[in-house]
Amino acid sequence: MGSEQLTRRRLLAAATGVAAGVAGCNTPRSGTSESGNVSNPAATELLNTTPESQSVYTDVYRRTIDSVVLIRVYADSRGRVGEGSGFVYDDRYIVTNEHVVTDTRGAVLEPGSIFDEIRVQFTGGQWRAAEVVGTDAYSDLAVLDVQSVPDSATPLSLIGGEVAIGQPVIAIGNPLGYTGSMTTGAVSGVDRSLPARNNFRIPDAIQTDAPVNPGNSGGPLVTLDGEVAGVINSGGGDNIGFAISAALMKRVVPSLIETGDYEHSFMGVSLTSVTPSIAEAEGLSDADGVYIDDVRPEGPASGVLQGSTGDTTIDGVRVPTGGDVIVSMGGQPVQSQEVLSTYLALVTSPGDTIPVEVIRDGRRTTVQLTLGERPEPYA
Template identity: 50%
Template sequence: MPQEVSRRRFVGLVGASAGVALAGCSSAPGADEAENPFAPETPPKDIIEQATLEEPESTSPSRFTEVFRAVRNSIVQIQVVTPQGNGQGSGWMYDTDGHVVTNEHVIDGATEVNIRFRTGGWRRASIVADDVYSDLAVLEVDQPPGDANALPVKTRDPPVGEEVLAIGNPFGFSGSVSSGIVSGLDRTLPATPDSNFTIPDAIQTDAPVNPGNSGGPLVDLQGRVVGVINSGGGDNIGFAISGGLLERVVPSLIETGNYDHPFMGISLRSVTPAIAEANDLDLASGVYVVRTSDGSPARGVLQGSRRDTVINGRSVPIGGDVIRRMGGQEITTEQQLSSFLALETSPGDTIEIEVVRDGRLQTVDLTLGTRPPPSGSL
């Protein structure tokens, strides 16, 4: 595992400030003053008050401070030892049984894991289970501090624009907090470097996210975990695994040591204007089935592309099904389909799928399988 456990490059910014002094000169009382019979002997009272009135210092903490104080004892710093070297990350208390949530990529390949709460020293933690497809992992520690409370999880996506805090240990600086807003929802992140699978329903934020933040909580101003910080993608762009996906995966990891993801066995693309034109679609919306995998649940149920054509100099697939609805829900993009599968279905479920096939609207039933190990299609 590389030492940099968050996937964001660091750009250091150094700010310099300069102070400017203003000098005021006054004349000594004398002839000029005497020649002006209208000159007041003393400045008006309101001028004196304006000059001497000081802004009172605020004695009440900000809402950010209140939230941070409420959750800080539940945040942990993580250090791991791997054959490739040492790494670090963040985590947080999930329940009262000593379970700590972090990212799978933080503890990937670890031969030893140590964690530290705000109070107390380093202590050994064991890996309960992890799931590469959601980048989530669960650790366990004996006798956590009494003030390390379980943090509540919000399963519904926060609204775009809501203020959030990213809490963790960037670059090893423990107990750090940065603020921002929810910038976007329903993002997809790469699950593994060697597969086509993605992590759906991710939350985008502009709160600064740096190496060492991975696994820490993204919390709202009620102190609820809305996501698990996964990565930073650039300046003012960070991502978190949603609370909705978290609450499907983590309980299963704790109870069974595993989580089975639903599997269709298709390669797909969101319908573009070029795909709509090539396939004589009346609407550039939905998800296009490029191909179905051998032996997958979709083989024989859904129809993949039969050949390509050229539109404006680009190769475009034709002949494949266009998915418009699944389980009664409208599907307009690839991201929506992935989120529906991840949050609304389980292996073994039979779902009704509405497709446009050869220009006609049809309905088919597909029974979901279990996603195979990394490398493959959706």
């Protein structure tokens, strides 16, 4: 099992809810060119107008902006087809979103294909060609290799601990093509989950009310210490934006640099959080835990965990019955599907064997589950 251990607080917080995001990089604006940036007199938005707050936000912006880049992507048959943001991670490596550098929906290329040409622009106006080192659709992260990074573009540090709800944050990037933009806000939610390929979810995501628009994708969400709290993924509506957590980034990015991909743990089951109706059908005292609706044949959980064997009707609604209810994994309590997903993502790796405590036919029992690897995202 991985050496990282989730805190009980993180696992409990993950049960608070699920929020979906709309992902996509910005399409080119008319009138923009590679020889110059889009003029934006109000690029830096300061939501708190006191001089003291302006000084803090301006200082963070000045310390981090040179490490944030504009990313433009091209298809041989169409020319420039999109743009997004990224930031310097280590030496010549830049982190961004997978959906910025790949055609996730197959609009121009085959789904999941990397765009034919990728170029990045630094704040000094320098353009550089970039090569994709690795991508991971299940976390929406990608790493680019750029030669001759300007000296001023120093790597940004990742936050060492957890962000807190209410903590001030800054979103830096290139929304709608306006380069070098900054918006401010706070962490408005933690342990959210975002949609990923093949009905999987990206766990441990950060919700913010800092304005996020197309083109911000891949840029950093930073704290007032100038540390990266997350990688901006999407904007879901007014005052709702999402970022992939630094904790998940720490797991995925080193593997992308080293091997070009990342292996996610896989149980091979269909899950749902226990509802009051499921709890009633299974004779549970509380609506806690994760119910196994189905077990994939020949998957890691086949012969180890049990899916639904029937159903009943409660208040006119069909409710599955007979499946295992997971109440803990690796000794960590599991109150919901979000908790389980966060545990798998931040603690485990394929090949790990973990104890899984379940309620089966009204009795508690512990089984040993050896995790597999998720299927290819674009297979």
